[in-house]
Amino acid sequence: MKNVINSVVKDEERQSLLDEKKAYLSKLKTTPEERGKVRSWVNRGNSVYANPWLLYSESGFPMDFITAMRAVAEMENIESYNPYLDISDDDSSTELPF
Known part of the structure; x- marks a missing residue:
């Protein structure tokens, strides 16, 4: 499969992004889905060391x-978690601990 990167990206930059992606993926344990999303991100002319959500790490640098x-x-996952669903129907759970 030929790598198709955004036509606005210059050849040198394109090769640099592909090399960066290869090195990046070789260092991380990833799923096939994650690798596909990385390929798509890089093919649009983006670095693997940037993200579309503009998230930054605690050190103040963009997250990869x-x-x-x-x-x-x-x-x-946290937003969809409902703690009230974990409450059992057991009567003992309604008693106060004191």
Whole structure:
């Protein structure tokens, strides 16, 4: 499969992005879905060390693509969590502990 990167990106930059992506993916344990999303992101002319959500790490630098993607997924899981669904119907759970 030929890499098709945004036609606005210059050849040198295109090769640099592809090399960067290859090195990046070789260092991380990723799923096929994550690799596909990284390829799509880079093919649009973006660096793997940037993210479309504009998330930054605690150190003040932009999060890399996969770290940011995983953080967004985790935040979505937290938002969909309903603590009231974990309450059992057991009468003992309604008693106060004191």
